[in-house]
Amino acid sequence: MNEYITFLKQSDIFYQFTQTQLEMVANLCQEKNYSAEETIFEENSSSKELYVIVQGDVDILVNPGIVGSDSKADKTVITTLRRGQSFGEIALVDEGLRSASARAKSKEVRLLIIPRDKIIMLCETYPQLGYRLMYNLAADLAMKIRNTDLRVREKVLYGQQKS
Numbered sequence: 001m002n003e004y005i006t007f008l009k010q011s012d013i014f015y016q017f018t019q020t021q022l023e024m025v026a027n028l029c030q031e032k033n034y035s036a037e038e039t040i041f042e043e044n045s046s047s048k049e050l051y052v053i054v055q056g057d058v059d060i061l062v063n064p065g066i067v068g069s070d071s072k073a074d075k076t077v078i079t080t081l082r083r084g085q086s087f088g089e090i091a092l093v094d095e096g097l098r099s100a101s102a103r104a105k106s107k108e109v110r111l112l113i114i115p116r117d118k119i120i121m122l123c124e125t126y127p128q129l130g131y132r133l134m135y136n137l138a139a140d141l142a143m144k145i146r147n148t149d150l151r152v153r154e155k156v157l158y159g160q161q162k163s
Contacts (some may be wrong), residue, residue: 021128056109059102
């Protein structure tokens with residue numbers, strides 16, 4: 001448990017949490033390990049957990065065939081996340097289907113998994129904790145959207161120069 005608290009303290013989405021708030025979140029965490037190339041979850045699957053990377057790297061992939069005509073297209077890595085980063089955070093907001101797949105990249109990936117229903121209950125019980133978590137998640141999602149936007153712009157510009 002102390003190990004979880006120490007780790008959560010270093011994670012972006014728990015920035016500025018008090019020791020007590022970190023302890024409450026740590027009590028919700030489950031740990032799971034993955035090996036290289038092991039799927040954590042698939043795109044379009046149901047989503048009810050937030051993941052925080054304790055060790056290793058995780059690839060986030062999309063299937064371009066979902067929106068294109070080539071349904072047999074290989075999954076494309078859109079980003080690689082590292083220690084301290086989170087993913088699956090959209091599940092906390094809408095419980096919709098996963099917008100991408102997640103796969104272990106390193107030979108040893110260690111994740112903390114936080115169930116949506118438990119973290120939402122904690123946020124409702126302790127509004128200051130809830131506000132801080134949602135603020136940090138919004139900042140994290142904004143950064144991820146900006147990075148994705150930059151990659152799309154580079155691809156469009158690169159693609160135009162190639163023609």
